[in-house]
Amino acid sequence: MGWIIVVLCVLSPGTGSSILSSLQDLPSALWPCSSKMEKHLQAISVLQWVISFLALGIACTLLLIYMFCTDCWLIAALYTAWLIVDWNTPKQGGRRSSWVRNWTVWTYFRDYFPIRLIKTHDLLPSRNYILGYHPHGIFCFGAFCNFGTEATGFSKKFPGIKPSLATLAGNFRLPVLRDYLMSGGICPVNRHSIDYLLSCNGTGNAVVIVVGGAAESLHCTPGMNSVTLRNRKASAAILGHKHTPTQALRSDLVPVYSFGENDAYKQVIFEDGTCWKALQRRLQKLLGFAPCLFYGSSWGIVPFSNPITTIVGEPITVPKIEEPTEEMVDLYHGMYIRSLLCLFDKYKTRFGLKESDILHIQ
Numbered sequence: 461m462g463w464i465i466v467v468l469c470v471l472s473p474g475t476g477s478s479i480l481s482s483l484q485d486l487p488s489a490l491w492p493c494s495s496k497m498e499k500h501l502q503a504i505s506v507l508q509w510v511i512s513f514l515a516l517g518i519a520c521t522l523l524l525i526y527m528f529c530t531d532c533w534l535i536a537a538l539y540t541a542w543l544i545v546d547w548n549t550p551k552q553g554g555r556r557s558s559w560v561r562n563w564t565v566w567t568y569f570r571d572y573f574p575i576r577l578i579k580t581h582d583l584l585p586s587r588n589y590i591l592g593y594h595p596h597g598i599f600c601f602g603a604f605c606n607f608g609t610e611a612t613g614f615s616k617k618f619p620g621i622k623p624s625l626a627t628l629a630g631n632f633r634l635p636v637l638r639d640y641l642m643s644g645g646i647c648p649v650n651r652h653s654i655d656y657l658l659s660c661n662g663t664g665n666a667v668v669i670v671v672g673g674a675a676e677s678l679h680c681t682p683g684m685n686s687v688t689l690r691n692r693k694a695s696a697a698i699l700g701h702k703h704t705p706t707q708a709l710r711s712d713l714v715p716v717y718s719f720g721e722n723d724a725y726k727q728v729i730f731e732d733g734t735c736w737k738a739l740q741r742r743l744q745k746l747l748g749f750a751p752c753l754f755y756g757s758s759w760g761i762v763p764f765s766n767p768i769t770t771i772v773g774e775p776i777t778v779p780k781i782e783e784p785t786e787e788m789v790d791l792y793h794g795m796y797i798r799s800l801l802c803l804f805d806k807y808k809t810r811f812g813l814k815e816s817d818i819l820h821i822q
Contacts, residue, residue, distance in 0.1 A: 478571040493563045502572035505565045507762055510599060517634025524635055537644075543635060550632040550643070553661055554624070556645035558610075559767050566611035573720070573768050575605045577612035580803075581774045585620030585664040588657075588711040589775060593668055594687040594800065595718070596676040598725045598754050602718035602768040607668045608644035610734060618666075624657055625668045670715070674744045677752060680722040681729060681820075682766075684812070685804070686820040689797060713792065715800040716775040717819075719811040724763035769811050773803040 527536035549555055569575075583589055593603045606612050614623055626649035632638040647653045649669060657665050672688040679686060730737040743751050756763040766770075776795055781788060781822040804819040 498568075498571075500763075502568045503758060503762055504600075505568035508565070509569060509604070510761055510763075512637070512640065513599065516640065517631060517637030520636040521634055530709075539635065549626075550629075550638060550648050551650070554642040554645065554647050555639070555782065556624075558641040560643040561608070561610045561645065563609070564608040566605065569609070570605050570611040571765075572765055573601065573724075575602055575612060575768045576770065577606045577614060577617060578769060578771045578807075579617045579770060583618045583621045583666065583714070583772075583775065586633060587775075588619070588663055589666040589714050590654075590658070590711045591623075591666055591668040591714045591716050591772070592671045592796065592800070593716045593718070594671060594689070595684075595720075595721050596670050596672040596688075597680050597721035598677060598727065598752060599763070600670055600721070601724055601763065602721050602770045603668060603670055604644075605768075606770050607666075610645050618772075620664050621666050622664055623666045623668055626654065626670075629653075634678075637670075662733050666714075667711075678740060678744075681727050682723045684722050685817055686822055687800070688822045689800070690821045712778050713776040713796050713799075714778075715729055715796060715803050716770060717773070717800065717803050718768055718770040719807070719813070720766050720768040723766040724768070725756050726752040767811075771803060771807050773799060 472502055524536050524539065527533060531741065535802060591607075593600070593607075607625040615621075622645070624645050624647045626647050629650045630650035631641055634646050647657065647667070654667050654669075657667050675687075676688040679688075730740065740751060755761075755763070776792065776799055778792060801819055801821070808817055809815055
């Protein structure tokens with residue numbers, strides 16, 4: 461029954477709410493109490509996202525291959541042809557859907573933890589921005605909910621700004637999953653995609669990059685206040701890979717920190733020098749992400765319902781410099797680190813941390 465309700469809630473914000481209200485009017489003998497029903501819907505909404513991210517692309521790829529061996533081969537051939545034609549769309553701004561970003565299921569997703577978005581400064585629609593998100597966590601729940609959906613009201617808090625959350629480019633090579641991600645305004649974290657959004661798509665664009673990436677996810681654990689940033693200059697940290705830092709010095713930089721992101725799962729941390737740690741790093745280089753051994757609450761895969769609060773800091777105004785020197789990159793890299801540390805120190809005690817807690821920059 462729970463899966464049926466979640467599908468109905470996805471249809472549209474109004475539809476989901478009205479159906480839910482009608483079902484709540486059923487006799488209590490046929491329906492659980494409202495609070496339990498809300499909890500079930502919240503857990504299911506998070507579970508469907510986790511399963512979609514982990515298995516949807518692979519499952520649809522296998523299904524597409526299987527369909528070529530059945531009487532449905534024509535459908536598979538047509539989809540494959542369209543996939544080839546549409547191959548570069550993720551690198552050219554994607555195909556976001558306001559309808560998908562406003563699905564009611566994302567409000568249940570938000571309320572499960574819950575997740576909150578806090579604005580500290582205005583972002584001007586006349587500028588473009590690169591938002592550096594910290595820390596990575598396991599699944600970046602805060603990043604997805606705040607910037608891949610409208611559940612926390614990003615467009616109302618930052619009018620005129622269009623967020624694009626950047627993730628692994630490999631996800632956009634998988635059928636169906638690529639369209640699911642693009643509908644939320646999610647883009648590949650590669651130079652072509654980011655350059656297009658920040659240079660060829662006008663102003664009012666905000667590319668959100670989880671700077672720590674796969675390397676940071678291997679170290680996340682509850683209570684850990686550490687980000688991977690020290691050795692990642694603008695060329696690597698902001699663009700996501702080692703290319704020229706030109707684009708990083710065309711858009712304003714905004715530090716973003718999510719308190720509670722590392723508390724969603726507990727992870728088995730392997731010691732350096734062990735064969736398991738070596739295997740993780742090898743797979744990270746081959747696959748682009750780091751396979752982690754983690755567990756949550758229900759069935760081990762549903763995360764713990766700990767609050768996640770995302771703070772969007774003050775923009776660092778960056779002039780347009782076509783050929784920045786290494787010294788210029790170092791300057792803004794240092795400014796960014798100091799701004800992130802100030803943001804963490806200013807808000808840490810409001811969200812359960814001690815005054816003595818510090819943010820470790822690795």
